[in-house]
Amino acid sequence: MSITSTSLKYRNTFSLAVKAADLIVVDRIELMLKVWQQTQNRKMPLLVLGEGSNVLLLEDFSGTVMINQLKGIHIREELYAWHVHVSSGENWHNLVCHTLKIGIAGLENLALIPGLVGSAPIQNIGAYGIELKNVCEYVDLLDLFTGAIDRIPVAECGFGYRESIFKHQFQTGYIIVALGLCLKKKWQPMLEYGSLSQLDPAIVTPNLIFHFVCSLRRKKIPDPHNIGNAGSFFKNPLVSAAKFSSLISKYSSMPHYPQANGQVKLSAGWLIDQYELNKYRVGGAAVYRNQALILVNENNATSKDVVDLARYIRNSVASRFDIWLEPEVRFIGAMGELNAIEVLSCKNGQVQ
Ligand code: FAD
Numbered sequence: 001m002s003i004t005s006t007s008l009k010y011r012n013t014f015s016l017a018v019k020a021a022d023l024i025v026v027d028r029i030e031l032m033l034k035v036w037q038q039t040q041n042r043k044m045p046l047l048v049l050g051e052g053s054n055v056l057l058l059e060d061f062s063g064t065v066m067i068n069q070l071k072g073i074h075i076r077e078e079l080y081a082w083h084v085h086v087s088s089g090e091n092w093h094n095l096v097c098h099t100l101k102i103g104i105a106g107l108e109n110l111a112l113i114p115g116l117v118g119s120a121p122i123q124n125i126g127a128y129g130i131e132l133k134n135v136c137e138y139v140d141l142l143d144l145f146t147g148a149i150d151r152i153p154v155a156e157c158g159f160g161y162r163e164s165i166f167k168h169q170f171q172t173g174y175i176i177v178a179l180g181l182c183l184k185k186k187w188q189p190m191l192e193y194g195s196l197s198q199l200d201p202a203i204v205t206p207n208l209i210f211h212f213v214c215s216l217r218r219k220k221i222p223d224p225h226n227i228g229n230a231g232s233f234f235k236n237p238l239v240s241a242a243k244f245s246s247l248i249s250k251y252s253s254m255p256h257y258p259q260a261n262g263q264v265k266l267s268a269g270w271l272i273d274q275y276e277l278n279k280y281r282v283g284g285a286a287v288y289r290n291q292a293l294i295l296v297n298e299n300n301a302t303s304k305d306v307v308d309l310a311r312y313i314r315n316s317v318a319s320r321f322d323i324w325l326e327p328e329v330r331f332i333g334a335m336g337e338l339n340a341i342e343v344l345s346c347k348n349g350q351v352q
Protein backbone atom coordinates (compact mmCIF):
# COMPACT_ATOMS: atom_id res chain seq x y z
CA MET A 1 0.00 0.00 0.00
CA SER A 2 1.46 3.40 -0.89
CA ILE A 3 0.18 6.89 -0.32
CA THR A 4 1.16 8.69 -3.51
CA SER A 5 -0.47 12.08 -3.84
CA THR A 6 -3.58 13.98 -2.96
CA SER A 7 -4.10 15.69 -6.31
CA LEU A 8 -6.77 14.15 -8.52
CA LYS A 9 -6.08 16.33 -11.57
CA TYR A 10 -4.43 13.46 -13.43
CA ARG A 11 -6.87 10.90 -12.00
CA ASN A 12 -9.99 12.27 -13.74
CA THR A 13 -10.19 12.65 -17.52
CA PHE A 14 -11.94 16.03 -17.18
CA SER A 15 -8.58 17.15 -15.64
CA LEU A 16 -10.36 19.08 -12.92
CA ALA A 17 -7.99 20.31 -10.25
CA VAL A 18 -9.56 18.79 -7.17
CA LYS A 19 -7.92 16.96 -4.28
CA ALA A 20 -8.54 14.03 -1.99
CA ALA A 21 -7.63 13.83 1.69
CA ASP A 22 -5.88 10.51 0.91
CA LEU A 23 -5.04 8.56 -2.21
CA ILE A 24 -4.09 4.91 -2.07
CA VAL A 25 -3.14 2.61 -4.92
CA VAL A 26 -4.11 -1.01 -4.24
CA ASP A 27 -3.09 -4.14 -6.09
CA ARG A 28 -4.45 -6.83 -3.76
CA ILE A 29 -7.91 -7.67 -2.46
CA GLU A 30 -6.63 -7.90 1.14
CA LEU A 31 -5.45 -4.31 0.86
CA MET A 32 -8.86 -3.22 -0.42
CA LEU A 33 -10.42 -4.75 2.69
CA LYS A 34 -7.81 -3.13 4.95
CA VAL A 35 -8.34 0.33 3.43
CA TRP A 36 -12.12 -0.07 3.73
CA GLN A 37 -11.75 -1.04 7.43
CA GLN A 38 -9.52 1.98 8.07
CA THR A 39 -11.96 4.39 6.44
CA GLN A 40 -14.84 2.81 8.40
CA ASN A 41 -12.91 3.19 11.68
CA ARG A 42 -12.09 6.81 10.88
CA LYS A 43 -15.67 7.43 9.65
CA MET A 44 -14.29 8.73 6.37
CA PRO A 45 -15.81 8.19 2.92
CA LEU A 46 -14.13 5.89 0.40
CA LEU A 47 -14.18 6.40 -3.35
CA VAL A 48 -13.05 3.57 -5.62
CA LEU A 49 -11.67 5.02 -8.80
CA GLY A 50 -10.59 3.41 -12.05
CA GLU A 51 -9.29 5.89 -14.63
CA GLY A 52 -11.78 8.61 -13.70
CA SER A 53 -13.22 8.71 -17.22
CA ASN A 54 -16.86 8.73 -16.18
CA VAL A 55 -16.83 11.06 -13.18
CA LEU A 56 -17.35 14.75 -12.56
CA LEU A 57 -15.52 15.59 -9.33
CA LEU A 58 -17.50 18.50 -7.94
CA GLU A 59 -15.21 19.47 -5.06
CA ASP A 60 -12.33 18.19 -2.94
CA PHE A 61 -13.02 14.67 -1.67
CA SER A 62 -13.02 14.46 2.14
CA GLY A 63 -11.93 10.84 2.38
CA THR A 64 -9.75 8.21 0.74
CA VAL A 65 -9.61 7.63 -2.99
CA MET A 66 -8.66 4.03 -3.74
CA ILE A 67 -7.07 3.47 -7.14
CA ASN A 68 -7.65 -0.06 -8.36
CA GLN A 69 -4.65 -1.89 -9.81
CA LEU A 70 -5.73 -5.52 -9.55
CA LYS A 71 -4.04 -7.18 -12.52
CA GLY A 72 -4.29 -10.46 -14.39
CA ILE A 73 -5.81 -12.02 -17.49
CA HIS A 74 -6.56 -15.75 -17.63
CA ILE A 75 -7.91 -17.42 -20.74
CA ARG A 76 -9.54 -20.84 -20.88
CA GLU A 77 -10.31 -22.51 -24.19
CA GLU A 78 -13.43 -24.59 -24.76
CA LEU A 79 -14.72 -26.21 -27.93
CA TYR A 80 -16.89 -23.28 -29.05
CA ALA A 81 -15.67 -20.32 -27.00
CA TRP A 82 -12.89 -18.59 -25.14
CA HIS A 83 -13.56 -17.79 -21.50
CA VAL A 84 -11.60 -14.72 -20.42
CA HIS A 85 -11.27 -13.94 -16.71
CA VAL A 86 -9.86 -10.44 -16.19
CA SER A 87 -8.96 -8.62 -12.98
CA SER A 88 -10.75 -5.33 -12.63
CA GLY A 89 -7.63 -3.11 -12.62
CA GLU A 90 -6.68 -4.00 -16.21
CA ASN A 91 -7.18 -1.28 -18.83
CA TRP A 92 -10.19 -1.99 -21.08
CA HIS A 93 -8.62 -0.97 -24.40
CA ASN A 94 -5.45 -2.97 -23.62
CA LEU A 95 -7.69 -6.01 -23.10
CA VAL A 96 -9.34 -5.42 -26.49
CA CYS A 97 -5.88 -5.18 -28.14
CA HIS A 98 -4.52 -8.20 -26.26
CA THR A 99 -7.40 -10.51 -27.20
CA LEU A 100 -7.26 -9.48 -30.87
CA LYS A 101 -3.49 -9.94 -30.95
CA ILE A 102 -3.77 -13.56 -29.81
CA GLY A 103 -6.56 -14.27 -32.29
CA ILE A 104 -9.63 -13.91 -30.08
CA ALA A 105 -12.32 -11.77 -31.67
CA GLY A 106 -15.46 -10.17 -30.24
CA LEU A 107 -14.35 -6.98 -28.49
CA GLU A 108 -13.32 -5.01 -31.61
CA ASN A 109 -16.40 -2.73 -31.68
CA LEU A 110 -15.61 -1.68 -28.10
CA ALA A 111 -12.09 -0.45 -28.93
CA LEU A 112 -10.71 2.78 -27.49
CA ILE A 113 -13.24 3.13 -24.67
CA PRO A 114 -11.25 4.61 -21.79
CA GLY A 115 -11.30 3.17 -18.30
CA LEU A 116 -10.71 -0.05 -16.45
CA VAL A 117 -12.23 -3.48 -16.97
CA GLY A 118 -13.87 -3.28 -13.52
CA SER A 119 -15.81 -0.16 -14.47
CA ALA A 120 -17.12 -1.64 -17.73
CA PRO A 121 -20.08 -3.52 -16.16
CA ILE A 122 -21.17 -0.53 -14.06
CA GLN A 123 -22.74 1.32 -16.96
CA ASN A 124 -22.67 -1.67 -19.33
CA ILE A 125 -20.27 0.14 -21.67
CA GLY A 126 -21.41 0.22 -25.26
CA ALA A 127 -20.35 1.51 -28.64
CA TYR A 128 -20.84 0.83 -32.33
CA GLY A 129 -23.59 -1.74 -31.95
CA ILE A 130 -22.26 -3.79 -29.01
CA GLU A 131 -22.67 -3.55 -25.27
CA LEU A 132 -20.68 -5.33 -22.59
CA LYS A 133 -23.72 -7.48 -21.80
CA ASN A 134 -23.32 -9.19 -25.21
CA VAL A 135 -19.97 -10.70 -24.17
CA CYS A 136 -20.15 -10.73 -20.36
CA GLU A 137 -20.45 -14.05 -18.56
CA TYR A 138 -20.17 -12.92 -14.91
CA VAL A 139 -18.95 -10.19 -12.59
CA ASP A 140 -16.99 -10.98 -9.40
CA LEU A 141 -18.01 -8.65 -6.60
CA LEU A 142 -16.17 -8.12 -3.31
CA ASP A 143 -18.52 -7.51 -0.39
CA LEU A 144 -16.52 -5.15 1.82
CA PHE A 145 -18.65 -5.90 4.88
CA THR A 146 -18.03 -9.67 4.83
CA GLY A 147 -14.88 -10.00 2.69
CA ALA A 148 -16.70 -12.56 0.50
CA ILE A 149 -16.45 -12.54 -3.28
CA ASP A 150 -19.74 -13.33 -5.01
CA ARG A 151 -20.00 -14.27 -8.67
CA ILE A 152 -22.95 -12.50 -10.31
CA PRO A 153 -24.02 -14.26 -13.54
CA VAL A 154 -24.77 -11.98 -16.49
CA ALA A 155 -28.53 -12.64 -16.24
CA GLU A 156 -28.53 -11.15 -12.73
CA CYS A 157 -26.51 -8.03 -13.54
CA GLY A 158 -29.57 -5.99 -14.57
CA PHE A 159 -27.83 -4.77 -17.71
CA GLY A 160 -29.64 -2.16 -19.77
CA TYR A 161 -28.67 0.95 -21.71
CA ARG A 162 -25.95 2.49 -19.48
CA GLU A 163 -27.50 0.56 -16.58
CA SER A 164 -26.74 -2.26 -14.18
CA ILE A 165 -27.30 -3.34 -10.58
CA PHE A 166 -23.81 -2.02 -9.81
CA LYS A 167 -25.26 1.51 -9.96
CA HIS A 168 -27.97 0.56 -7.46
CA GLN A 169 -28.04 -2.17 -4.81
CA PHE A 170 -24.34 -3.02 -5.23
CA GLN A 171 -23.11 0.56 -5.36
CA THR A 172 -21.86 1.17 -1.81
CA GLY A 173 -19.82 -1.34 0.15
CA TYR A 174 -18.88 -3.40 -2.91
CA ILE A 175 -15.96 -3.47 -5.33
CA ILE A 176 -15.91 -5.24 -8.68
CA VAL A 177 -12.76 -7.34 -8.62
CA ALA A 178 -13.00 -9.31 -11.86
CA LEU A 179 -15.00 -9.77 -15.02
CA GLY A 180 -15.68 -12.95 -16.98
CA LEU A 181 -16.18 -12.74 -20.73
CA CYS A 182 -17.32 -15.43 -23.15
CA LEU A 183 -16.06 -14.87 -26.70
CA LYS A 184 -17.47 -17.27 -29.26
CA LYS A 185 -15.06 -18.91 -31.69
CA LYS A 186 -17.67 -18.66 -34.45
CA TRP A 187 -17.20 -14.92 -35.01
CA GLN A 188 -20.03 -12.77 -36.37
CA PRO A 189 -19.13 -9.21 -37.43
CA MET A 190 -21.39 -6.51 -35.97
CA LEU A 191 -21.75 -3.93 -38.73
CA GLU A 192 -25.13 -2.38 -38.05
CA TYR A 193 -24.08 0.90 -36.40
CA GLY A 194 -23.71 3.95 -38.66
CA SER A 195 -20.87 3.87 -41.17
CA LEU A 196 -19.76 0.36 -40.12
CA SER A 197 -22.42 -0.78 -42.58
CA GLN A 198 -20.06 0.34 -45.39
CA LEU A 199 -17.82 -2.62 -44.59
CA ASP A 200 -18.29 -5.76 -46.64
CA PRO A 201 -19.30 -8.63 -44.31
CA ALA A 202 -17.82 -11.15 -46.76
CA ILE A 203 -14.25 -9.89 -46.32
CA VAL A 204 -14.26 -7.91 -43.10
CA THR A 205 -11.96 -9.09 -40.27
CA PRO A 206 -11.94 -8.30 -36.54
CA ASN A 207 -8.78 -6.21 -37.02
CA LEU A 208 -10.35 -4.22 -39.82
CA ILE A 209 -13.35 -3.39 -37.61
CA PHE A 210 -10.97 -2.49 -34.77
CA HIS A 211 -9.07 0.00 -36.94
CA PHE A 212 -12.28 1.37 -38.47
CA VAL A 213 -13.80 1.99 -35.02
CA CYS A 214 -10.56 3.56 -33.71
CA SER A 215 -10.40 5.90 -36.67
CA LEU A 216 -14.10 6.90 -36.34
CA ARG A 217 -13.65 7.57 -32.64
CA ARG A 218 -10.49 9.63 -33.17
CA LYS A 219 -12.39 11.89 -35.61
CA LYS A 220 -15.39 12.48 -33.33
CA ILE A 221 -14.25 12.05 -29.75
CA PRO A 222 -11.57 14.22 -28.14
CA ASP A 223 -8.60 12.44 -26.56
CA PRO A 224 -8.65 13.28 -22.83
CA HIS A 225 -4.84 13.54 -22.93
CA ASN A 226 -5.28 16.60 -25.16
CA ILE A 227 -8.55 18.05 -23.95
CA GLY A 228 -10.31 17.11 -20.72
CA ASN A 229 -13.67 15.33 -21.10
CA ALA A 230 -15.63 12.35 -19.82
CA GLY A 231 -17.13 11.11 -23.09
CA SER A 232 -20.88 11.59 -23.55
CA PHE A 233 -22.00 13.83 -20.72
CA PHE A 234 -25.69 12.89 -21.03
CA LYS A 235 -27.42 9.64 -21.96
CA ASN A 236 -29.45 9.46 -25.15
CA PRO A 237 -33.08 9.90 -24.02
CA LEU A 238 -35.72 7.20 -24.39
CA VAL A 239 -39.21 8.55 -25.15
CA SER A 240 -42.62 6.95 -25.59
CA ALA A 241 -43.98 6.21 -29.09
CA ALA A 242 -46.61 8.95 -28.59
CA LYS A 243 -44.02 11.56 -27.61
CA PHE A 244 -41.86 10.51 -30.55
CA SER A 245 -44.66 10.85 -33.09
CA SER A 246 -45.43 14.39 -31.95
CA LEU A 247 -41.71 15.31 -32.18
CA ILE A 248 -41.07 13.76 -35.60
CA SER A 249 -44.04 15.60 -37.08
CA LYS A 250 -42.20 18.85 -36.23
CA TYR A 251 -38.58 17.76 -36.70
CA SER A 252 -38.54 15.32 -39.60
CA SER A 253 -34.73 15.02 -39.70
CA MET A 254 -34.44 14.01 -36.03
CA PRO A 255 -32.32 10.83 -35.69
CA HIS A 256 -34.27 8.09 -33.92
CA TYR A 257 -33.75 4.47 -32.96
CA PRO A 258 -36.87 2.36 -32.19
CA GLN A 259 -36.40 0.00 -29.21
CA ALA A 260 -37.78 -3.51 -28.71
CA ASN A 261 -40.11 -2.29 -25.91
CA GLY A 262 -41.82 0.31 -28.14
CA GLN A 263 -39.86 3.28 -26.81
CA VAL A 264 -37.73 5.36 -29.16
CA LYS A 265 -34.15 6.40 -28.42
CA LEU A 266 -33.28 9.91 -29.58
CA SER A 267 -29.88 11.44 -30.13
CA ALA A 268 -29.01 13.81 -27.27
CA GLY A 269 -26.18 15.16 -29.46
CA TRP A 270 -28.70 16.17 -32.14
CA LEU A 271 -31.02 17.82 -29.59
CA ILE A 272 -28.11 19.86 -28.19
CA ASP A 273 -26.86 20.62 -31.70
CA GLN A 274 -30.11 22.47 -32.48
CA TYR A 275 -28.81 25.28 -30.26
CA GLU A 276 -25.54 25.67 -32.14
CA LEU A 277 -23.76 25.94 -28.83
CA ASN A 278 -20.28 25.48 -30.28
CA LYS A 279 -19.38 29.06 -29.47
CA TYR A 280 -21.06 28.99 -26.05
CA ARG A 281 -18.67 28.92 -23.08
CA VAL A 282 -19.04 28.86 -19.31
CA GLY A 283 -15.63 29.84 -17.91
CA GLY A 284 -13.26 27.21 -19.29
CA ALA A 285 -15.99 24.67 -20.15
CA ALA A 286 -17.39 24.24 -23.67
CA VAL A 287 -19.36 21.94 -25.95
CA TYR A 288 -16.98 19.91 -28.15
CA ARG A 289 -17.05 21.16 -31.74
CA ASN A 290 -17.36 17.71 -33.40
CA GLN A 291 -19.77 16.11 -30.91
CA ALA A 292 -22.30 18.19 -28.97
CA LEU A 293 -22.85 15.45 -26.39
CA ILE A 294 -19.30 15.83 -25.11
CA LEU A 295 -18.47 18.68 -22.73
CA VAL A 296 -14.82 19.65 -22.60
CA ASN A 297 -12.46 21.35 -20.20
CA GLU A 298 -11.10 23.72 -22.79
CA ASN A 299 -9.25 26.17 -20.59
CA ASN A 300 -8.72 25.40 -16.90
CA ALA A 301 -12.42 24.90 -16.25
CA THR A 302 -13.65 24.51 -12.70
CA SER A 303 -16.17 21.86 -11.70
CA LYS A 304 -18.72 24.66 -11.37
CA ASP A 305 -18.10 25.76 -14.98
CA VAL A 306 -18.92 22.23 -16.16
CA VAL A 307 -22.02 21.99 -13.95
CA ASP A 308 -23.29 25.40 -15.08
CA LEU A 309 -22.76 24.51 -18.74
CA ALA A 310 -24.51 21.14 -18.30
CA ARG A 311 -27.41 22.84 -16.53
CA TYR A 312 -27.74 25.44 -19.29
CA ILE A 313 -27.80 22.70 -21.95
CA ARG A 314 -30.28 20.57 -20.02
CA ASN A 315 -32.65 23.48 -19.45
CA SER A 316 -32.37 24.61 -23.08
CA VAL A 317 -33.22 21.14 -24.43
CA ALA A 318 -36.16 20.83 -22.00
CA SER A 319 -37.59 24.22 -22.88
CA ARG A 320 -37.72 23.38 -26.59
CA PHE A 321 -38.36 19.63 -26.68
CA ASP A 322 -39.80 18.94 -23.21
CA ILE A 323 -37.13 16.28 -22.72
CA TRP A 324 -35.00 16.32 -19.58
CA LEU A 325 -31.59 14.86 -20.36
CA GLU A 326 -30.05 12.63 -17.70
CA PRO A 327 -26.30 12.74 -17.09
CA GLU A 328 -24.34 9.62 -17.89
CA VAL A 329 -21.36 10.97 -15.96
CA ARG A 330 -21.33 10.24 -12.20
CA PHE A 331 -21.27 13.33 -9.98
CA ILE A 332 -18.95 12.97 -6.97
CA GLY A 333 -19.11 15.37 -4.02
CA ALA A 334 -16.95 15.68 -0.89
CA MET A 335 -18.57 12.67 0.80
CA GLY A 336 -19.35 10.48 -2.22
CA GLU A 337 -21.72 10.26 -5.15
CA LEU A 338 -24.50 12.84 -5.46
CA ASN A 339 -27.72 12.68 -7.43
CA ALA A 340 -26.68 14.35 -10.70
CA ILE A 341 -30.21 15.40 -11.62
CA GLU A 342 -30.67 17.10 -8.25
CA VAL A 343 -27.38 18.95 -8.70
CA LEU A 344 -28.48 20.18 -12.13
CA SER A 345 -32.02 21.01 -11.00
CA CYS A 346 -31.08 23.50 -8.29
CA LYS A 347 -32.72 26.94 -8.30
CA ASN A 348 -30.14 29.03 -10.11
CA GLY A 349 -30.41 26.64 -13.04
CA GLN A 350 -33.42 28.37 -14.64
CA VAL A 351 -33.11 29.14 -18.35
CA GLN A 352 -32.16 32.81 -18.60
P1 FAD B 1 -14.28 5.72 -13.26
O1 FAD B 1 -14.68 6.99 -13.91
O2 FAD B 1 -13.00 5.69 -12.52
O3 FAD B 1 -15.45 5.26 -12.27
C1 FAD B 1 -16.79 5.33 -12.68
C2 FAD B 1 -17.69 4.93 -11.50
O4 FAD B 1 -17.47 3.56 -11.17
C3 FAD B 1 -17.36 5.69 -10.21
O5 FAD B 1 -18.58 5.92 -9.53
C4 FAD B 1 -16.48 4.74 -9.42
O6 FAD B 1 -16.56 4.96 -8.03
C5 FAD B 1 -17.04 3.39 -9.81
N1 FAD B 1 -16.03 2.30 -9.85
C6 FAD B 1 -14.89 2.31 -10.58
N2 FAD B 1 -14.26 1.12 -10.44
C7 FAD B 1 -15.03 0.37 -9.61
C8 FAD B 1 -14.91 -0.97 -9.11
N3 FAD B 1 -13.88 -1.77 -9.43
N4 FAD B 1 -15.89 -1.42 -8.30
C9 FAD B 1 -16.96 -0.64 -7.98
N5 FAD B 1 -17.10 0.62 -8.42
C10 FAD B 1 -16.14 1.12 -9.23
N6 FAD B 1 -18.53 4.79 -22.26
C11 FAD B 1 -19.23 3.95 -23.06
O7 FAD B 1 -20.05 3.18 -22.58
N7 FAD B 1 -19.06 3.98 -24.41
C12 FAD B 1 -18.18 4.79 -25.01
O8 FAD B 1 -18.06 4.77 -26.23
C13 FAD B 1 -17.42 5.67 -24.20
N8 FAD B 1 -16.54 6.53 -24.74
C14 FAD B 1 -15.84 7.38 -23.95
C15 FAD B 1 -14.91 8.24 -24.55
C16 FAD B 1 -14.16 9.11 -23.77
C17 FAD B 1 -13.16 10.02 -24.42
C18 FAD B 1 -14.32 9.11 -22.36
C19 FAD B 1 -13.48 10.03 -21.51
C20 FAD B 1 -15.24 8.26 -21.76
C21 FAD B 1 -16.02 7.39 -22.55
N9 FAD B 1 -16.95 6.51 -21.99
C22 FAD B 1 -17.64 5.64 -22.79
C23 FAD B 1 -17.18 6.50 -20.54
C24 FAD B 1 -16.12 5.67 -19.76
O9 FAD B 1 -15.04 5.33 -20.57
C25 FAD B 1 -16.72 4.39 -19.19
O10 FAD B 1 -17.82 4.67 -18.35
C26 FAD B 1 -15.69 3.57 -18.39
O11 FAD B 1 -16.19 2.29 -18.13
C27 FAD B 1 -15.28 4.26 -17.09
O12 FAD B 1 -14.16 3.60 -16.58
P2 FAD B 1 -13.23 4.24 -15.46
O13 FAD B 1 -12.30 3.17 -14.99
O14 FAD B 1 -12.60 5.48 -15.92
O15 FAD B 1 -14.32 4.54 -14.33
Ligand code: EPU
Pocket residue numbers: 126127128129193194220221230231232233234235236255267268269270271273290291292293328
Ligand atom coordinates in the same frame (compact mmCIF):
# COMPACT_ATOMS: atom_id res chain seq x y z
N1 EPU C 1 -25.56 13.75 -33.67
C1 EPU C 1 -25.74 15.07 -34.02
N2 EPU C 1 -24.91 16.00 -33.47
C2 EPU C 1 -23.94 15.67 -32.58
C3 EPU C 1 -23.78 14.33 -32.21
C4 EPU C 1 -24.62 13.37 -32.77
O1 EPU C 1 -26.61 15.41 -34.80
O2 EPU C 1 -23.23 16.56 -32.14
C5 EPU C 1 -26.46 12.73 -34.28
C6 EPU C 1 -26.01 12.31 -35.67
O3 EPU C 1 -27.17 12.05 -36.41
C7 EPU C 1 -25.27 11.01 -35.42
C8 EPU C 1 -26.08 10.42 -34.26
O4 EPU C 1 -26.47 11.56 -33.49
O5 EPU C 1 -25.29 10.17 -36.53
C9 EPU C 1 -25.31 9.45 -33.39
O6 EPU C 1 -24.08 10.07 -33.01
P1 EPU C 1 -22.82 9.18 -32.54
O7 EPU C 1 -22.63 8.02 -33.44
O8 EPU C 1 -21.67 10.08 -32.32
O9 EPU C 1 -23.32 8.56 -31.17
P2 EPU C 1 -23.95 9.19 -29.88
O10 EPU C 1 -25.37 8.71 -29.77
O11 EPU C 1 -23.74 10.65 -29.78
C10 EPU C 1 -23.33 7.09 -28.46
C11 EPU C 1 -22.72 6.82 -27.13
C12 EPU C 1 -21.20 6.88 -27.23
C13 EPU C 1 -20.73 5.83 -28.23
C14 EPU C 1 -21.38 6.14 -29.59
C15 EPU C 1 -21.06 5.09 -30.62
C16 EPU C 1 -24.32 7.50 -25.46
C17 EPU C 1 -24.69 8.51 -24.43
N3 EPU C 1 -23.19 7.76 -26.15
O12 EPU C 1 -23.05 8.45 -28.77
O13 EPU C 1 -20.66 6.53 -25.95
O14 EPU C 1 -19.34 5.86 -28.37
O15 EPU C 1 -22.82 6.19 -29.44
O16 EPU C 1 -21.76 3.93 -30.33
O17 EPU C 1 -25.02 6.51 -25.64
C18 EPU C 1 -20.07 7.49 -23.88
O18 EPU C 1 -20.96 6.79 -23.38
O19 EPU C 1 -19.31 8.21 -23.18
C19 EPU C 1 -19.86 7.46 -25.32
C20 EPU C 1 -18.96 8.21 -25.94
